[in-house]
Amino acid sequence: MNYLLRGIGVLAAVGTVSLLAFSLPSGGEARGDGGADDLMPRLTHKAWQQECASCHLAYSPALLPRASWRRVMGGLDRHFGENASLDPATQADILRFLEANAADSGTSRMGNKVMQRMGANDAPLRITETRWFVRKHDEVPRATWSRKSVGSAANCAACHRQAEKGVFDEHDIRIPE
């Protein structure tokens, strides 16, 4: 009887503490960072989502440093072999957003991780060229990337089923045949 009461007390205490823990905003969320390891910072920006995502996933600005984004946005008329040019106002608007949330802007844990493996003067054009990306995907065989169902490493959503929502958790990965 005594043990039973004590057990109920412990359960109640644990329940209250976990309820509190889940209802309070975590520090990560307050910084616009989801907190989990493979969660991109949750960001919204109309032109970024509308324009970049008309051809590919709106890649998170946290995956490249500011210098990279300047190079990308400065060469949209020959964007990886395609003309992706924008009117100057939209282009400037998107670049401002990318710079403000870039890997080296200090605004997300994801960005910090990317920068840990980035040389001081590195400004890669491709996210897939960053050491962070290469290391994260080192177990994926080369042939898998070129499968028809995948297309290329630019197609995050081929394997990361919730990529559109910014969720890149390992549990949501399904590599297509």
Next chain:
Amino acid sequence: MIKRIAWTGLLLFSASAAAADTSASLMARYAQQAGVAVSALSPARGEAMYRTAHLGRNAQNISCASCHTANPKQAGQTRVGKRIEPLAPAANPSRFTDAAKVAKWFRRNCTDVLARECSAQEKADFIAWLNQIK
């Protein structure tokens, strides 16, 4: 005074509402730019432009159909696998209803496929073909 401002506002509002684009009005505007009558447009030339392959980057043949598929009522795919909604208004009524968007994509895709900008006549023929697809 206030009444006059209100009237001006209402006029401006109705003018912008009246200026909403449709695939027919955009086709007519490109025809006008080209100096030809809408009745003189050629859907056949528009279709030929859609299907004709050109030597593009990496010495590969590309045409509009490369990404938009041979049937413009079907969804296509970008080079990195993202869905492209159908191009034909019959299958996708929101096509050719936003002049800025239409101008942007003609500019981009004509330079990619033809290695030059398209003329107003070509754009008008192109929309004329897509418009008559049932």
